[in-house]
Amino acid sequence: MVYQRKLIGARYFNKGYASVVGPLNSSFNTPLDNDGHGTHTLSTAGGNFVSGASVFGFGKGTARGGSPKARVAAYKVCWPPVGGNECFDADIVAAFDMAIHDGVDVLSVSLGGEPTFFFNDSVAIGSFHAVKHGIVVICSAGNSGPDAGTVSNFAPWQITVGASTMDREFDSYVILANKVQLKGQSLSSTALPSNKFYPLISAADAKAANVSAEEALLCKNGTLDPRKVKGKILVCLRGQNARVDKGLQAQFAGALGMILANNEINGNEITADAHVLPATQVNFTNGVLIFTYINRTKSPKACITGVTTLLGTKPAPFMAAFSSKGPSTITPEILKPDITAPGVNVIAAYTEAQGPTNQIFDKRRVKFNAVSGTSMSCPHVSGIAGLLKTLHPTWSPAAIKSAIMTTATILDNKKEPVMNASYFKATPFSYGAGHVRPNSAMDPGLVYDLSVNDYLNFICALGYNETLVSIFSDNPYNCPKPPINRTDLNYPSITVPKLSHSITVTRKLKNVGSPGTYRADVQEPSGISVIVKPRSLKFKEVGEEKTFYVTLKVKEDKAAKDYVFGNLIWSDEKHYVRSPIVVRTA
Secondary structure (H helix, E strand, O other): OEEOOOOOEEEEOOHHHHHHHOOOOHHHOOOOOOOOHHHHHHHHHHOOOEEEEEEOOEEEEEEOOOOOOOEEEEEEOEEEEEOOEEEOHHHHHHHHHHHHHHOOOEEEEOOOOOOOOHHHOHHHHHHHHHHHOOOEEEEEOOOOOOOOOOOOOOOOOOEEEEEEOOOEEEEOOEEEOOOOEEOEEOOOOOOOOOOOOEEEEEHHHHEOOOOOHHHHHOOOOOOEOHHHHOOOEEEEEOEOEOHHHHHHHHHHOOOOEEEEEOOOOOOOOOOOOOOOOOEEEEOHHHHHHHHHHHHHOOOOEEEEOOOEEEEOOOOOOOEOOOOOOOOOOOOOOOOOOOEEEEOOOEEEEOOOOOOOOOOOOOOOOOOEEEEOOHHHHHHHHHHHHHHHHHHOOOOOHHHHHHHHHHOOEOEOOOOOEOEOOOOOEOOHHHHOOOEOOHHHHOOOOEEOOOOHHHHHHHHHHOOOOHHHHHHHHOOOOOOOOOOOOHHHOOOOOEEEEEEOOEEEEEEEEEEOOOOEEEEEEEEOOOOEEEEEEOOEEEEOOOOOEEEEEEEEEEOHHHOOOOOEEEEEEEEOOOOEEEEEEEEEEO
């Protein structure tokens, strides 16, 4: 949570947790981070400059957070799991209240749960009250991808962040005895002797008695026979149990090294973990080649090369398979996530109360660790929001969100459309408006602004009664009659989940740059005609607002059954204010 005024501090909230688990001992009465998650995310958002940062010497360089000069405050609300829960609603809401009281400018919230209605969602309620006080709230999209409809933290007043890769890899190759070289990635602190080949075995062939080959292949606790594993390189399949736990089980069984092969769902998404033994992770295609080699070779052998840091890799970014995807199951009229940012193999500060794998047997300690998740992408955007808040202190949270979204890119460093982990073209349901571009967000030209009453009217349009609306408004609020059309919320994207024939949606743009005339350019979704009126908007001064209308109509002979995607771009030849258009026919 980024804090930009006079104090630096940390607080803890555990009364909700204690109400479930019972009385807590004094070790719980501290905001100290015993897990690493909070340290990592906070330093990503607001960490200062630290030279010589690395993970076991890899990725070495100067570390800094997104807002490196920010003052920060930490609010600890998550504790050891009980009943599958770590972060309790009462503690989350209490932390939001205290952060508002403390006067923070930006809140970075790397937590979330299953999609639920707003009045049952403590993060949605807390973040609404924060936004009402002018605080920008950034949240994680969740790590339940790649299935559709898994995105969480989908309230329109939040900035919801997906996770994508960056152009840095930690290469560690598998070399088979038949001289085939297959690229993997790792951050193992130890390495096997170079150019020395060892017997290679699939975990399915190393199963313990009374264990299925499918279970053993996942290298779960108790599934491996040490007599078959000892002195060999073990090949495990990704899935179900933690990646680093697979390495631990391989080590316990006597393996000299481990190759972790992606399953098909994870495709090309590789997480470089600080394994406890020499290990590397390979993508799905290379994993298939390794298993095929084992099955067709009488005495398969391989070696694993040491780790090297590689910069400028292509293609980058592409979407992480784990990153939760839209559409929102509760408010499909709002495109979520809003934006994507780096969330794979992110190096940031780490607690020394845990080893880099967070496994109890890992006695190593690191000052920096590489971690992956939308928890890691969220604070990237939080840091950017902090910089924008400093640069434009009068901008509303909605204006800051708009600047971040409308200046994003949907192209990778090969100038090709951003892909998913299987190297198929990704969609706005993965990346929202695109991959964040901090420098462009400083000067967006125009923004889509929103007030607290706009959000309350949207809540009213969801059918909430006055009692439920008052949870957000604090005071009685008269909902407009008739209710607004939910597609008319002045959002930086346009989403129509059920288009039967045609619809006209309303949007308003505010000038935050120099005077100029902006003209509309439309990239139509397949099978949908898009008409913008007026086609040009002339702004004479800062703060001036102009309304326009977008009519979307189904081309009856070309209507698609699934969601289709396009873009609306307003440009004065200097600024390009791009909004995704997302449509599904009824």
